[in-house]
Amino acid sequence: MNTDEDLLARVALTWLAEPGTRSVHRLVDELGPAGALDLLLDGGAPEEWLRAAVAARSRDGDARAVAADALARTERLGARIVTPDDEEWPPRVEGLRRMVLPGANRRVDRETAPPLCLWARGGWPLREALDRSVSVVGARAATGYGTHVATELGYGLADRDWTVVSGGAFGIDAAAHRGALNAGGLTVAVLACGIDQPYPMGNAALFDRIAETGLLVSEWMPGAEPHRPRFLIRNRVIAAATLGTVLVEAAARSGATQTFNRALAIGRRPMVVPGPVTSAMSVGAHELLREQPSARLVTGVPHVLEEVGRIGADLAPPPRAPQRPRDLLDDEATLVLESMPRRGAVDVDRLAARAGVDLRTALRKLSLLEELGMVRRRDDGYALAARPARAAPAPPP
């Protein structure tokens, strides 16, 4: 299904028009990526502004050549491109098809479609990483209070095996990522620029740590710059990909409330941490709690889990979800797998103890897991198999 041509077309389309553009997504639904690209390059976009945008972009270069470059660059970076045809595509982002934003203007058209593809850097399969995930977002100019709360949330969620998703910005975002990293947990930064262009630069070391154990994700090709509108476009992915969004500190009418409003628009659990009413950085949070009847006040990890745990339990399995190898495992194999350290290797004795199974069972289940490609044997014990990064296809001649 996912031919090289389609992949190339998807990449080209993210360059011709900003990701998330509903009219482009509609064309892809109708004609497939390659067909949609052909139509756009032939000047056949139904909307005048889109025709103009494609024409202007095309004066900067040939879309297919740009895409081929991007594929090569992706491979050099050790990154991969994930599309809806891949098994690791996170199904929850398709919820963006249902997103309703008030008004019907250009901005709405641009921020309401699922991504065409996602760049990913890091060993975890994207889908698995986002399966049990919560986003923690908030102000860049966070106070000490907000930073403390976001760090605690990140730590506590990761410590309970929830993936912490945020935008990699200064302030609340960075604190949430750091908290998760400190817990040895999984954290995903969804960027508004190429995954090779960490923004802000001051968080470069943080991005490296995230990529080592978690994931950097973006809808934009390597080299893409974080233009301001891209943050709002990106925010919808943070909202859609997670089971709930926790807002920690936001000034009045600030951008930080945007992700939150997207979470509301897409039906994810919207949660807000209150703060001192004397703090300008909590005005936006309190305003949401006052004005959004579905916004839920949360004061810590137990409250967050109450919200997303419930939803998670109620969620019917996605209709088209391909069966995952994990679903085939029996209880003991699952225990052994879940007892594997996220990083590094472990010897069988310790693993058996951790999983609460006897040595023979551990060995039997490990060999099953090895056969399924989930675990690999190393000189120093057993380790989780990093999902092989899907190499980007070679550029067309």
Next chain:
Amino acid sequence: MNTDEDLLARVALTWLAEPGTRSVHRLVDELGPAGALDLLLDGGAPEEWLRAAVAARSRDGDARAVAADALARTERLGARIVTPDDEEWPPRVEGLRRMVLPGANRRVDRETAPPLCLWARGGWPLREALDRSVSVVGARAATGYGTHVATELGYGLADRDWTVVSGGAFGIDAAAHRGALNAGGLTVAVLACGIDQPYPMGNAALFDRIAETGLLVSEWMPGAEPHRPRFLIRNRVIAAATLGTVLVEAAARSGATQTFNRALAIGRRPMVVPGPVTSAMSVGAHELLREQPSARLVTGVPHVLEEVGRIGADLAPPPRAPQRPRDLLDDEATLVLESMPRRGAVDVDRLAARAGVDLRTALRKLSLLEELGMVRRRDDGYALAARPARAAPAPPP
């Protein structure tokens, strides 16, 4: 109607059984105060526990003699007794007839009837003082944050001619009273003991100041001591007498939430000030906001007035970041502005593509932005206007 005999009987009844006892109030409704007193003293109470209570009390003295002493003592104190027959009786406390507390036990029977009479010290007619009133209640062990917020609320409400009602306790209560006094406003302390027995003693000077310009009020005769159960009995009056109750700081499941629950039970506007989730003194406040759907989060006087004030008159203005020229722009103009390069110029074609608008729109919006001094035309295209710092796009969210 209010004969000396009836007044004496009301006072005696407050001594025989605690104020707020529903079965006593029912007898007064049926038989009048003097008739109810006769029945009780003859051992004719319908409930066994009430017969026992009256018998035990009567061993301490003669109810009518005690009441006569109290009347004399009241006069010596320069105070007065207000009954439902008086013009200054605050009608809102009669709402307690409708109060529904869950369960049907002794406590509920004791805390759900209107007062039989009220002692008052201070020049203002009670009814007038309570007409436009809000209660501000909260923890005794308030933090600096809570004290600050309660003082500001007391000041701001009094400054807008609202009477601030509270319980005269340390912490939040005292701060609210002080705020109102500092604004030169009217404040009423509803005590859980005789009005000559200021409790806590540490607030004695505060009570004197309140009595000078506002009112001290109690359901108990002079000399009555603040037994612990009396605080809960008193709290229902604070809730009933005011249009709304604002809770500022409360520990988990604390007594401070009781007044609040009474406000809920009696249909008054229940308001809660949030605080740092890291503060133990805000746990009760956050619990109420999570668990009571009708509890309204308020962050200051405008929100409180929005709840209790006349519609339209005291509406809170929406929180606003300082008005910036940018706020005047429509979506498309904002997109165009946000798509301008930070440095250097850009030609219209490229800008239109980047912003995702058609060429004509881009030109129209550019001329608007030029007029607003945010953008200027140069030989090589359009650039952000250099000087006015306001015109530069804010850093990305």
